[in-house]
């Protein structure tokens with residue numbers, strides 16, 4: 110490994126010349142090169158693997174030994190490039206179809222929507238260890254991408270991404286198609302929120318996938334600032350490996366959460382009543398290791414959203 114540390118340029122020269130012969134492994138044992146475990150093979154995986162080879166990062170996970178020869182080297186980097194240039198891996202949609210006839214429809218597969226805007230230039234503080242930057246939202250791979258990375262402005266350690274509606278929405282059915290981030294210390298979310306900044310009581314309904322275990326989803330809600338309604342639901346799949354539909358039905362006397370169109374949990378006590386903004390965000394925690402596990406600094410990390418719908422009922 111030391112030679113790689115000494116001269117990255119040589120590494121990549123070797124890599125380019127070796128690419129023609131890299132994809133020669135046993136097809137049965139070959140991995141696709143999804144280094145960051147987000148269900149797609151793209152330039153981010155090549156970047157993560159390059160950083161590992163050059164000693165810039167000790168982080169390596171997932172399907173790193175792409176050619177299955179029990180060695181992590183430039184041949185694997187070549188195979189990753191080969192896979193994403195050939196577009197051999199796409200994100201699978203396991204969810205329900207978007208309700209095109211809903212009261213409000215934000216179809217991110219078609220790009221930006223006037224219903225939402227990106228939070229920009231402030232931090233929530235508290236357990237949020239990042240600033241919100243509009244630069245961390247983008248439209249790639251037919252989806253809204255929310256990406257946590259090092260702060261491009263250098264003012265904070267990390268920059269997270271948050272999308273929110275301009276308008277407020279009340280009782281009704283909320284849904285999104287989301288692929289979450291798998292990484293300790295990270296939250297990928299979909300929720301409604303209003304609070305002091307809107308001159309309202311703090312009312313919130315949450316769907317949060319904790320990157321420490323993406324086979325579960327946490328539901329929660331706040332009514333006039335009173336929370337402690339956390340419920341962890343076992344998904345039976347890995348939310349980082351594809352799109353699934355997550356939603357909730359907000360009524361006066363109960364909230365029912367849905368996964369892929371199936372009702373999975375209902376809460377009845379002290380239900381919130383104040384219309385809020387529909388929001389999604391990705392962030393890294395601080396001081397909440399018991400909840401999220403410690404964040405290891407791995408970047409970039411991207412959650413993807415195909416669409417959001419709200420149907421008044």
Ligand SMILES: [Ca+2]
Nearest residue numbers: 143145147149
């Ligand atoms: Ca990947």
Ligand SMILES: [Ca+2]
Nearest residue numbers: 174176178180
């Ligand atoms: Ca290998």
